[in-house]
Amino acid sequence: MALRLYDSLEARLRKFEPLVPGEVGMYVCGPTVQSSPHIGHLRSALAYDLWRRWLTYRGHRVTFIRNVTDIDDKILAFAAKPGDAAGEQWWALAYRYELEFTTAYTRLGVLPPTYEPRATASIQQMLDLIARLIEKGHAYAAPDGSGDVYFDTKSWPAYGALTRQSLDDMVAAADADPRGKRDPRDFALWKGRKEDEPESASWPSPWGAGRPGWHVECSAMSARYLGSAFDIHGGGLDLRFPHHENELAQSTAAGDDFAKYWVHNGLVTVEGQKMSKSLGNSIYAAEFLAESEPVVVRYYLSSTHYRSTLDYHEGALREAEAAYDRIRTFLERSTRELERAGVAAERADVVPQAFGEALDDDLSTPEAFAVLHETVRAGNALLDEGSLETAADRRAEVLAMVRVLGIDPSDPQWSGGGDTAAEGALRVLVERLLTERQEARATRDFARADLIRNELAEAGIALEDAPGGTHWSIDG
């Protein structure tokens, strides 16, 4: 079955066919580094990480670009003003938050992009794009001497194509400052420097010193790294308008083919309420990742389809942990039992067909997880009945799936870099107690056996008696 994805521009599922067979260029709108990352950022980054991993698994060579917007109104607003020597410089502030994003992404197991361009490093490409637009009559410098340059939306009949809106139906923002615009819906490509903005936040241009508008950044950077035509453009649903609409208008008006497919991920709500910077109800990445193991967070964020709204509610992570533990427990158990029986556990690294079909169908992770859990159940049943060879097949499938999804419990990514000396000492002590308990059980002294089990439980060590011996685990 062919891989299909939902294209927001055409508003339908489309068969995925890369411009160049075997090669995929993917551009994702990264964060504006003006505040700390929250769950929404994690969810978005994870959605494209999964797309990228799946496209790669299906044999494509993916060039994955995710930008960092490191200059914008709010970054300047939150940073030191000229003359404020003690304040934090805008570039320091932007970089500080960029590091927070990188940390959060890394902890979640989001693979680093092929390249992560910062907006401020592509100013020349933006100026070139703006010049082309002026030349073609789709942009103009404001006549008010502000140094602003605007995109002329009325000059581009296709404006509104991405969100299927007609210019006339758009409600002009009540607080919109018309400045030097011909039409309130025109948007800034270049913003002339204002008195209270630091000089370090402006670049020379034919229209005066200033800085780029937000939308032009992505048009310039995607073309710079992926070419004027590339395969997939992704970003949060909230970016569809105006950001992506404007990107599309700019790039196509300048003569670029731009993205072949547009992909948008759903947003995260908290207890049914929209989460946003302005409402201040955000759950930040750092606290969220501290609430549970990062791999469980990843499982949780992956388990809803990427285009659906993900409503976070109290207890959701606990449920995710219980579900994920089924998978983790099966992998540990099967590894242990196959090893003990001397059955070779290694098998080809191939996912079940149904799993592949699920992900081929617009990255249907919910269905993929269903296949994963069904395979776990089948594997457990086979272990129960002693069919170890077929159980080993199921185990290999589970491993393959879990690897594609980036939630392999045995991946060093998730192990907290434990203290091996302490672990060794603990093992000696626990095993001594287990031997003692085994002796008690052999003489049917169950009171003593249970006492040992309870004491270990109090220390956070759980026991499982299996035919081949007793297995212990920490916090199990």
Added chain:
RNA sequence: GGUGGAGUGGCCGAGAGGCGAGGCAGCGGCCUGCAAAGCCGUAUACGCGGGUUCGAAUCCCGUCUCCACCUCCA
């Protein structure tokens, strides 16, 4: 006003004309000295009202409710 989306069992969450996805929680059973883990079984679920059809959660008409976007947003 315009554009798009959603209402599914106690909870989460898929599916999109006919075999009740999957997970969490619950209940019953098997296994176990007892547990744990695991397995098996267990639900007359599709906002409401009509209609089409042999058959509708799925299609059509109407209706209610909720959400998002319409120049800060992942």
